[in-house]
Amino acid sequence: MAKKVAIIGGGASGLFSAILCAERGCEVTLFEQNNKLAKKILVSGNGRCNITNKNLSKDDYFGQNPSFVSYALEQFGFKKFQNYMESMGLLLDVKEDGRAYPLSNEAKSVARLFEERARELGVIFHLNAKINSIKEFLNTYNAVIVATGSRAASHLGGCSDGEAFAQQFGHNIIPAYPSLVQLEIDSKTVHKMAGAKVDGEVTLLVNHQKELSASGDILFTNYGVSGFAILDISQRASQALLEFAHVSIALNLLPRFSMQQLATHISNVAKKRPEYSILDILVGLLPIKIATNLLDAVGIAHDTKAGAINPKIAKKIANTITNWRFEVEDTHGFRHAEVSGGGVDVSEINPKTFESLKQKDLYFTGEVLDIVGRRGGYNFAFAWASAYLAVQNITKK
Secondary structure, three states: OOOEEEEEOOOHHHHHHHHHHHHOOOEEEEEOOOOOOOHHHHHHHHHOOOOEEOOOOHHHEEOOOHHHHHHHHHHOOHHHHHHHHHHOOOOEEEOOOOEEEEOOOOHHHHHHHHHHHHHHOOOEEEOOOOOOOOOOHHHHOOEEEEOOOOOOOHHHOOOOHHHHHHHHOOOOEEEEEEEOOOEEOOOHHHHHOOOOEEEEEEEEEEOOEEEEEEEEEEEEOOOEEEOHHHHHHHHHHHHHHHOOOOEEEEEEOOOOOOHHHHHHHHHHHHHHOOOOEHHHHHOOOOOHHHHHHHHHHHOOOOOOEHHHOOHHHHHHHHHHHHOEEEEOOEEOOHHHOOEEEEEEOHHHEOOOOOEEOOOOOEEEOHHHEOOEEOOOOHHHHHHHHHHHHHHHHHHHO
């Protein structure tokens, strides 16, 4: 008799679990609270779907116990996933930095192929199906996989349902926090620069101590800062805010130059172009919206003539360009986060099977667990690997 498997959640790990179970002869029923499947897959990677990463290790993950991911990534790493995708007809475009996208460069391709493959295998879908308790499911099905995701992107169905299900069986929950998320800064200067963007470097300071830095685009917004560099430090920033630590950032708007090089440049241009104002000099370096607000921040009039720019003023401006500090008030919240940290405590989950250590035949996969990866396909990689191990164990029993 075929095993009956219930899967709660029609996202990455849920859909992949459904396909793998059905391929192994199980009768699979998937319950999804939204009116369509794979909503977060569809918006991932700005609609391109950064589906995995060629370079995977536990160092790319965070949580109470990041080493929890090691066995899963060893058993179902990049090459196995790539081969499996090829068997489904989906080829990967692997970038130099290891990030992998569907060759079509469209998330829609991934969502369509996953859904079609699952339907072809006979997976039964129940959409608009909000599940409040899974205790009865364990009496009806041979195994239950909780693949509900996290609280991130609430407008796409992100919720804490998986945490609630786990608590019904006595699981400990690590407090959730947004990750890969924009940061809110209560600063009129920042808000006035909304829409301006630079390719810079951001350094995160927690309790005034430097923690980590990231390079990439930095976008000023009407609530604070966004961009890839900001997303890359947001996990630690969000965690620190949850711990009520003092959180601030230092922005280097021109990391290609040292502070001294910029000060020298400003002084040299001032000497060569005495008719210039200080604003004229800065717009040769920075977007005008940033240049004007930076001058306001350091208290220098925009029309200050070049002849009045002494070495002290040049250094003051150069120092702000390379080390402009702002206090972080908050993250931009779960709704705007790509993923979230926290979740079901992995010390209560078998890392080789993803079965609950508190309830037989109950499995937790993907983002519902207290594991969160860096930006770059790492969270999807964990979703695929955790689904693979859970299904292996279910079908071997």
